[in-house]
Amino acid sequence: MKEDGDSKRKSVGYDEDDSDLGGSIEPDSSIVFYNNAPAGHYWKVENKNIYTGKGWVSIPETEFHTFSNGQDMATLDIYxxxxxxxxxxxxxxxxxxxxxxxxxHPQSGYVKKIKGKNGQDFKYHQRWTNLFPNRVMANDFP
Structure with missing residues (x-):
């Protein structure tokens, strides 16, 4: 949740830091992303795996599987x-x-390929089903 300046009011909009949840909230209709998908569906933004009693955090993982830009993810043994x-x-x-x-990525969908800018590779974490650009290292997690 995002804090509004010096006040303790928080918005319900998306923020990567949700380690301190609770309290008063305000609606937030900020746009997080745009897409041109031909049909509506839920999008998976991120998964976190530990609830602290105040909010959610991620424990850094090192078990990522790298795949190439445009590679069919079905070729990964773990996918x-x-x-x-x-x-x-x-x-x-x-x-x-x-x-x-x-x-x-689509929540209920199976991602076949990702074609990113600059031909960069990607990483996939099987347990969380999270996808990352390969430039992000495991210790970069919040």
Whole structure:
């Protein structure tokens, strides 16, 4: 949650730091990203794995699997591809309004490929199903 200046009021908009939740909140309709997906669905922004009693944090992990820009993720041994579920291939361009350490993706979908700028590689964390540009190291987690 974002704090509003010197006051203790917080907004409900997205923020990577949610280690201190609770208290009064104000609506926030700030746009976090744009996409041109042909159908509406939920987007996975990030997962955190430990609740402290006040908020959520992530424990740094080192078990990432690197894949190339444009590589079919089904070629990764650790990536679960739905076999008995009807799938429909869609392409979406996503533009973030701010820079984040992770890559958002469709929540219930299986991501086949990511084509990023500058041909950079990516990392996938199997347990959290999080995606990151390869330039982000495990100790860069909040």
């Amino acid at each position: 679960d591809v739905p076999e008995l579920v009807r799938t429909e291939e869609m392409t979406a361009k996503v533009s973030m309004t701010e820079s984040y350490s992770h890559i958002l």
